[in-house]
Amino acid sequence: MAHRLLRARADAASLSGSPLWRWLGLVPFALFVLLFLILPVLYLVQGAFQTPQGQFTFDNLRALASPAIANAYSLSIRLSLVSAGLGALFGLLLCYALLHGGLPAWLRHAFTTFSGVASNFAGVPLAFAFIATLGRLGLVTVLLRDLFGINLYASGFSLFSFWGLALTYLYFQLPLMLLIITPAMQGLKREWQEAAESLGASRAQYWRRVALPVLTPSVLSCFMLLFANAFGTLATVVALTGANFPVVPILLFQQIRGNVLYNPNLGFALALGMVVIMVVTNLLYFVLRARAERWQR
């Protein structure tokens, strides 16, 4: 009886809900986030501004400008730009073709379904698939050599170089672009085209003066997401090149494994640089997406 009364009182209290009592419900989640998301990152940020002895310094950040590390950043940024650019361009063209190209509807559904899978088909297996396709003994390489006499690897192409990696990244970038740009493309209202045509605009003019300006924030936001997606890619590079392709994540990977930079705090600075780039690109993505969604109401 007594405990039932107590529980009734507790229930009444929770229903009337003193604010403090309510916030208690958030404690497990907040604690988890603090311990395994926020503190680890803050720890690295703090370490980036310290000497190994624990004194405050900017030396680690300055050391990011040393040739090896600056090259890694430059390579990472170029690779991300190229693969995001190709993904955005071809994704846009593909989306246009599927939506406005007068093609059967089942094609669009097939591509959407496939993209849902392919955008998640990354990492090590993707690298294996491309080795079997375009590696030295890959099917396409051998076919080109035997049927057309084209020797890919003699002509300077290599799957394990910059353009090979960009081509591999495209396999998850293009589907991702297709998935996220389709709603924006569908948001182009028919009335706009009709209005433009009734004012005597050609189709090209409508696209140049109406559709593309409306689509631009969407395309830019998707580009940012693709950039971040490529920048953080590590497993694919490891499986393709055996960790011998010095992009930033690979450098950090080797540093964690064996302190190749001979300064643990330089590793923190490297990680901080990665986080900064990811945060900036993601912020741009959110801001631009918010701008783009004004048209999709």
Place this chain on the structure above:
Amino acid sequence: MRWRKVESARRWPLLSWSIVLLAAGYFLLPLYATFQFSLGMQRGETSFAAYHWLFASERFIDSLSYSAVASLLAILAGTLLVVPTVYWVRLKLPRARGFVEFASLLPLIIPPIVMVFGYMRLYGDGSLLPLTTSDSRLDLLLVIGYVVLALPYMFRAIDTGMAAIDIVTLTEAAESLGASRWRIIVSVIFPNVRSAIVAGAFLTLSISLGEFVMASLLSRPAFGPYLVQMGQDYAYQPAALAIMAFVITWVCMALMQFFALRKPGQRFLPRLWAGRATKKERDVS
């Protein structure tokens, strides 16, 4: 003026077709090539030898089951963490929604390699909470890492699932019948968002099953590091593994779609006797 319009209308489908065919070729050729390659293990004949070899390999089975268990534990822990939190925030703490949403997005922004680097440093030797000092603790840390990786997907799935049901009314109804807070979550809310959880779970599974970075740096005997090792040692087996990974991803996505679109309480299969039931209704009317 007029002829230009006609010509453009005729030229566009051709252009569209060529773009689509090019894209289809780019998507399908690697899959075909990989499949062909995976059948070439025995000289001069096509066979499934590479697949047989894998399924007879102890390391393949062991690493795959290790990763499957780690993923399932992460899904379980993620569910226990996210369901009550989302429920509580929707019911009592709408003001905390921004924080929870932001925290759930963070793992998409912070790269996994940075996250795991932070864990190794923060929870290494001599910290207040050492998690890298023994194998079982490293296993725990990997599962925690997977919970973090899965957070954005679990949160979105469960939040969408909760938005589809009227939790306030359901909660009040259960309270008026004398159910405790915990009982409400377990036997009223949970069954209603079960499909959403399962949808999020399959997405999580497809991401963490072959995850390489965290598993490798925490030196766990997981599937991802095993894959990389295979790629360095063999030629035909990696192709077979890639095909299997693609099939697993495909199955996970299909199941995710299936569960994401299910209504609470809907049957898995349409009723076999639906026709008879409607006939009975007709007789009644």
